[in-house]
Amino acid sequence: MTVTFPLIGEPLALDLLNTEAAVGDLVADPAGLTAWLAAQAGRLTPVDVVGEGEVAAVRALRA
Structure with a gap:
């Protein structure tokens, strides 16, 4: 499944x-976080491995 992220570039x-x-x-x-990070290429430092801990941290930051 391909995820489309709305409003990339804001x-x-x-x-x-x-x-x-x-x-x-x-x-x-x-998988979703990896795809979002790839969509942000050039704006964030690449991450080699994305696991549940990284997902939890990003979701906590977003909240």
């Missing part, structure tokens, strides 16, 4: 807020 904090969409949480699992 300020980074707004892009992160937009991952909680009407269709659900787009970074709810490691």
